[in-house]
Amino acid sequence: MLEQVIDQYWKTVVDTIQEGVMIVNKNGRIVFVNGSFEKITGYSRQEAQGKSCHLLQCDTCEKARCLTGENWCDLFKVGCIDMKRCTLTHKNKGRVQVLKNASLLKDALGNVVGAVETLTDISDIVEKDHQIEAFRRQLQQENGFHNLLGTSRAMHQVFELIRNAARSDAPVLIQGESGTGKELVAQCIHDIGPRLEQPFVKVNCAALNESILESELFGHVKGAFTGAVKDRKGRFEAAKDGDLFLDEIGDLPFYCQVKLLRVLEENIIERVGDNTPTPVNTRIITATNRSLKEDVRTGKFREDLFYRINVIPIQIPPLRERAEDIPVLVDSFLLRNRLKTQSAIQGVSNRAMQSLMAYPWPGNVRELKSAFEYAFVTCHGTVIRREHLPLQVFLSGTSSPTTDNQLPHKDETQKQQLLRALDQSGGNQSMAARMLGVSRVTVWNRMKKYDIDLNRKERVGEAK
Template sequence: MDLSKHWKTVVETLQDGLIVVDPGGTIVFVNPAAADLTGYAPEELVGRSCRILGCTGCEIKGRGAGETWCGLFDRGQVSIKQCTITDRSRRSVHILKSARVLKDADGRVIGAVETLKDMSRFIRQQQEIAALRKSCRLDAGYHGIIGESLKIQRLFELIESVARSDAPVLVLGESGTGKELVARAIHDTSVRKEGPFIKVNCAALNENLLESELFGHVKGAYTGAERSRIGRFEAAHGGTILLDEIGDIPLTTQVKLLRVLEEREIERVGDHQPIPVDVRIITATNRDLEELIRQGAFREDLFFRINVFPIHCPSLAERPDDIPLIVKSFIDQQGAKAGKRISGLTPGAMEALLAYSWPGNVRELRNAVEYAYVLCPGEWIGREHLPPKISRMNGLSAVRDDDATATTADAAARELLVHTLRMTGGNQSEAARRLKVSRVTIWKRIKKYGIDLDAEIRQQ
């Protein structure tokens, strides 16, 4: 069979776009799939320069023909690469492109052929999945940070914004608010995510040990230094270093840290040879650095260097609406580890958690849930299973906790459903996804528990 007689029929049935150009880049042929992809009729493209499509994957070298103007003719082929073209409506179209130079029997370049696969639907699906994950906080929250309140949503937005730059970040917040999680999220969302993430607790070491930990030391630098050792800055090269509890760092170490920020190089203890480091610096503290500056305990110039982009981690008291969601996550985590089935909290237990001030923030809440998980013998955690300082809070209404009664279980289930519906703005399909049940089940529970969507959900 002589396929040369049927090549046009073959290429016109391809689902991928195909474009043939001459050595000067003038389009000489397009198949129907390429016409559909670009929005141009074949006669609108044939005879025009291929630059009309504005492909971001093209390497334009200059004017003329062949290898003098296009990188494709220089290399002979282009492996599959993702790029975009501009269609007739001036919209960007995501494609996978490959290309190869065409030569005649004598080896002379006579043109090139390009194949274009439309990736717009795939890219759109990936964007929708990413948006859905972000809105639903799947996979244990946003980089491990759990919450849906306005304050926590704003925190997520700040993380994504600062992750695009290499600017120093100062993470502020009370103890237990998740400052390390925020620092890790910034690293994991940045271009440095493939590099190391190194954490140093500046409050845990004395001055001499801290300098050695940060900058490393050479053999014999001090008593006990039997061999040379790299520091955390060198270990973090190409990645991110988190200096936790930066407010507790000694003044002499602050001077050396300032030099690292300004010159991007360190010196090991006992050595004077500068070592360049490429590190993104994130600092964190629960102390008032400006007050420490007034007291002479913190250098003002260092503060200005690390405070380029401050991020505040809200306390748990600032976002009480997140408590039920965080508690559910902790219970699920305990269940996965211990294999013990706990459905949730009774109304009395949840009331106690919401009434407590949480000076230890999320860390204290986690400890309280683990404490209750161990004590609870049944399916529902009651107020009596919580730590005494939480369960005996004054001012709580007398809610009877009887884990064995269906009434209590129904009340807790109703409370969880109302909370979920409020978080989704009354969207029952979204609530079903979050609770991992069908939409019909949500509708039946709304009827069963007598939930007034207008009064209890939409007007909140």
């Protein structure tokens, strides 16, 4: 009966979709598969139909044979499977990562007659995730600190402050222009500190309406105001023994500043509409792109609160003050966008890199990231050139064109280009990297690849 229903209503339609489809009877025997199932598993219809679904050796299947001996799979007990990630055994290629959905099939009387499963191949996505994770670990080891990138002296000072802040329970104030990565710094402090297993709660003080900000931070009791139909915990209680990140602290209303000061001094909060103190053990991390000292001077920010949150100050330098970090960030955004878009883009031209180095980046790292997203849309070749960059970045490099002797010759090998750049830069690897339009790490890797030792008197003409 089930086979007849399939032949009459399902086969043609189901055979056209990209997801693999498998239908089994109550005994777990496969009675139908579509074409996509054949591609995902490597088993043809003839090989799969009539066999037990155990053929696929799914690592999440649960055996749950009932007393009558009919039902083989736990699906017949739970009724459905929703977006479950698992691995199957491909006939020829080993394990395959898939996303599984499944549901029971019933006849008109409600009797279970079988089950249907859909399989979505996510192997490419998983592999991409692995590549990104490996790249992230490599960047952290060579060019940065956790999720923060930079090899400049200024960033190494920031990294050291982060280490010190993470070991302390004192309030931290992170200051820097928009786009410098203040939230990443706050997250890093939490991730390497003793409160890692506790919550990390974020609040953007500028994004919340003043009328609900106090309730968001401290919670409220039923009837405290119109719409307060039940008691509600605030962000402080949600953070528990973890870290509470207050972004854009300079936009905190004056009346909330008073309550925040009390939390810092007494480690207690009071919900809106209640006068019962609740103890909290939350460490506060704040951030702002404003000058709080100036706000204190003009009366917009409480002086006593400023000194309470500014126990461990961390100042993140703008990108224009650490231009030597641009090649490292370029490498990161280049690979991330290439993996994300499956683009054929392999690098950045010398003149494009010159424009990137010359531009002052008022939007800092966030703007650089956006510039690369733009370039990946406009570039249809394998190399990002100046004309592929946003107009303001493109124009920044026009006043200092690259001279012919700085550009690598087309007939030179990669080793010869590297030797020429090292020779012209006097052995300075960072300068050589900028001349070649790559990162300092790439220069170092190529030196290792071609066994180039700066202490040896190796010249361009010696490269084979």
